[in-house]
Amino acid sequence: xSTLGGSGVxxxxxxxxGAAIAGLYTEVSEEQAYQAVDAAWExxxxxxxxxxxxxxxxxxxxxxxxxxxxxxxxxxxxxxxGRLLEPTDxxxxxxxxxxxxxxxxxxxxxxxxxxxxRSLDDSLERLGLDRVDVVYLHDPDDHAEQAFREGYxxxxxxxxxxxxxxxxxxxxxxxxxxxxxxxxxxxxxLCAGRYxxxxxxxxxxxxxxxxxRGTSVVVGGAFxxxxxxxxxxxxxxxxxxxxxxxxxxxxxxxxxxxxHGTTLRAAALTFPAAHxxxxxxxxxCRSADEVRDCVAQFTTKVPTGFWQELRAEGLLPAGAPVxxxxxx
Numbered sequence: 274x275s276t277l278g279g280s281g282v283x284x285x286x287x288x289x290x291g292a293a294i295a296g297l298y299t300e301v302s303e304e305q306a307y308q309a310v311d312a313a314w315e316x317x318x319x320x321x322x323x324x325x326x327x328x329x330x331x332x333x334x335x336x337x338x339x340x341x342x343x344x345x346x347x348x349x350x351x352x353x354x355g356r357l358l359e360p361t362d363x364x365x366x367x368x369x370x371x372x373x374x375x376x377x378x379x380x381x382x383x384x385x386x387x388x389x390x391r392s393l394d395d396s397l398e399r400l401g402l403d404r405v406d407v408v409y410l411h412d413p414d415d416h417a418e419q420a421f422r423e424g425y426x427x428x429x430x431x432x433x434x435x436x437x438x439x440x441x442x443x444x445x446x447x448x449x450x451x452x453x454x455x456x457x458x459x460x461x462x463l464c465a466g467r468y469x470x471x472x473x474x475x476x477x478x479x480x481x482x483x484x485x486r487g488t489s490v491v492v493g494g495a496f497x498x499x500x501x502x503x504x505x506x507x508x509x510x511x512x513x514x515x516x517x518x519x520x521x522x523x524x525x526x527x528x529x530x531x532x533h534g535t536t537l538r539a540a541a542l543t544f545p546a547a548h549x550x551x552x553x554x555x556x557x558c559r560s561a562d563e564v565r566d567c568v569a570q571f572t573t574k575v576p577t578g579f580w581q582e583l584r585a586e587g588l589l590p591a592g593a594p595v596x597x598x599x600x601x
Contacts, residue, residue, distance in 0.1 A: 275552035277489040278460030280432075280439035282406045284349055286546060287571050288320035289313040289564070290493060290557035291336045295328025296373040298509070301559050303335065310339035312561035316568040322463075322493075322555055323400070324353035324411055324443075325392060329367055329378045330399050337400035350402065351463075353411035353443055354392040355424065356380040371512055384416045384424035393431070404436065409443035409463055410453075417449060425457055432460075445494070445511075447479040454482045461552065466494030466511060468548070470501060470526055470541050470583075471519065473590050480550045489552035492545040496556075501526070501541040526588060533579040539570040540579060546571075547594040 274283040294306035310321075321340065323332045333352065340348065358378040367376045383392070393408060408428055413420035420442075428440040442453045443463030450462045462483065468475035468490075475490075483490045496502040497519075499509035504523035508515045515523070527537040546554050554571070558564040577597045583589035 295332035351407035
């Protein structure tokens with residue numbers, strides 16, 4: 274377990290991400306979703322992440338129901354603010370936003386202080402909980418002014434009041450996350466997809482800043498939304514079809530892994546956890562089998578020679594920490 278910044282909130286080295294159980298890309302049944310959460314619990318995972326955006330509330334409802342009979346003091350839950358859900362009767366599905374669920378609600382961006390509080394209240398109701406441990410400002414890319422001027426101070430007040438234990442921001446980019454680390458008193462940032470075997474951009478700005486400030490980083494999207502789990506034509510990268518260049522690089526990484534008797538999945542999950550600023554890795558699973566596989570891969574020791582060959586082939590920066598000591 275690692276403590277997030279100076280908050281006292283602890284997360285495990287591997288956390289369960291709740292987007293997939295809300296029908297990310299394709300439908301997931303309630304039974305399948307609950308089995309995934311049960312498998313995570315059986316494997317020792319005690320940190321769970323969700324958001325209103327995931328399945329327009331379905332992730333929060335399913336995660337809350339699956340955890341309801343567990344002792345509340347034994348697990349950590351994080352959710353996010355910035356999108357309010359408003360009922361709509363337009364019909365259709367939510368696949369335009371990536372989720373195979375009925376479009377019963379529409380998302381409304383709101384990083385105001387009132388919006389943050391309302392979003393958290395709504396999340397607690399969907400989760401069936403009286404508190405969450407961590408709250409992130411979710412994807413404020415196009416709403417920076419309001420997020421910094423109103424949303425962040427609202428989270429700071431909620432933390433001071435003891436309503437939440439830790440606060441932060443979660444995004445798919447590093448420049449604004451680095452600004453949060455440098456210019457605010459966040460405990461943690463959730464960096465999705467920008468510190469992986471395929472992409473190392475966070476090494477240039479976010480990770481050094483976080484290490485200097487004592488701010489924790491949780492890494493999400495270690496598989497770059499699917500490509501590093503199974504690189505093949507049609508694989509998903511950044512939530513859409515992988516471009517040829519990214520696929521070619523992923524296939525090279527897979528070939529190196531196979532030469533060293535390991536898997537690309539193991540390397541992809543263990544790599545980000547090696548950085549000293551990283552408190553944990555967040556992985557989204559849609560089934561019990563996926564959960565068990567991810568736990569097995571995460572606990573697999575990847576051979577030193579694999580990392581050495583990646584450096585030799587220019588597939589890994591020299592300054593990137595790896596999960597095993599470099600040879601002297």
